[in-house]
Amino acid sequence: MLLAEEPATLISHTIDNFNIQPDRQAIARINESLSTLQQARELRLREAENALKIATHPTLQKDNIHPNPYQSRTQTDIPPTELSRQLNTMTSQHAELTSTHSSTAHASEIARLDTTKFRTAKAASDAEMEAERLAQQAADLNARLQELEIQGLDGSADDQARRRDPVDDEVLLRLKVYRSLGIEIERDGKDGGTGEFTRAVVRNDRKGDVHVVNMDKKFSKFFYANYFWQTL
Template sequence: MWRCCGCCCRNKPKTTDFPPRHLLTTDTMLLDEDPGTLIHHTIGNFNIHPDKQAVTRINDSLSTLQQSRDLRIREAESAMRKLSRHLNSLSTQHEEAVAVHDSGKHAAEIVELDTKKFRIAKAASELEIESERLESELEMLKERLVDLESQGLEGDETTRREREADDATILRLKIFRSLGVDIEPDEAGNFSRAVIRNSRKGDVHVVNIDPKFSRFFYANYFWSTMQG
């Protein structure tokens, strides 16, 4: 495109030639080479490949950031919806609890619970006292058991004397034993065997007692055996 600075137009008389010949000549000389070739050479002088790569990387980064941002937004929206549902549920529960709450009934329940607590504490105290009493009684019974075990099956001397004085059978057995005759009971408690010891000869005779023989017979037999 041609331009006129205006100086030549002021110094020269006006003519009908436009544009001026000297400018037209200059522009014609500049465009002697093909404009497409000039543009191609001009473009070749610029190295825009790094810029294109940088723009590509920027676009990729922007796309990644946008995806990350969208994901975080979706997660936040999901969490917000979940919290909103939970809030609504809690609000409903709170409203129901407030609606059914009766302060008078609550106070009565507190009084009843306090009464039960007092009764339980009293029962626990009584049980503790009873436990101590039973422990003391148990210790006394243990001591009594030790005494009885130390005395044996027949008891102490005083007990044996009292029992022997009251029991005629024991007296008879004692008389027989003093004569060297031990009467032994069987599993049923019946006296079915006699052990006769002759102290002079050192003999021992075992006699099975049969009910078909009389006591007189066994008395004579025992006596004759003891006399040897």
């Protein structure tokens, strides 16, 4: 079937079916963009060369540069004398700032502030610990006060016992020791008596003996001590 048709007709139908016109237009736009980009690059290159010539040769006239009339005034359009003044001004400002803010003084100030901060933190911690200790002490004192209020003005029996005369405590201790040995000592119970020990009852549980001894001042304490030990 293909051989029955004309080759020119087949090629024409193929071209119509492919529709390469949009592609050709796209290629044309790309070429135009490339041309515009190339012109822009050449223009920027010429401007850079002119700026370099101005920086190198300040006496060169601006009329020979042919600047772009639509280009705004840039740093390269500023006269060299004005640039020099700006450089001197900025150099002076930098020197002033450098002399005012010394790095050594800044480091010393930072170290001093850090030391002050640490000391303040330690003082605050110590104060907090002291406050807790005083609060605990106040709680203990309050508890002790409540205990004393409950006991009353006279205090408990144990407190009264602790407030007794030390001499009485010594006598009671001696009587307790004697009683543990089996010896009971009695005071003079008569009216107007001296209250001294005048009688002793000695019990010997092992022998079953009981001896009553009337203590007289004409015999010494050593005599009664030997007698008690012999009886026991």
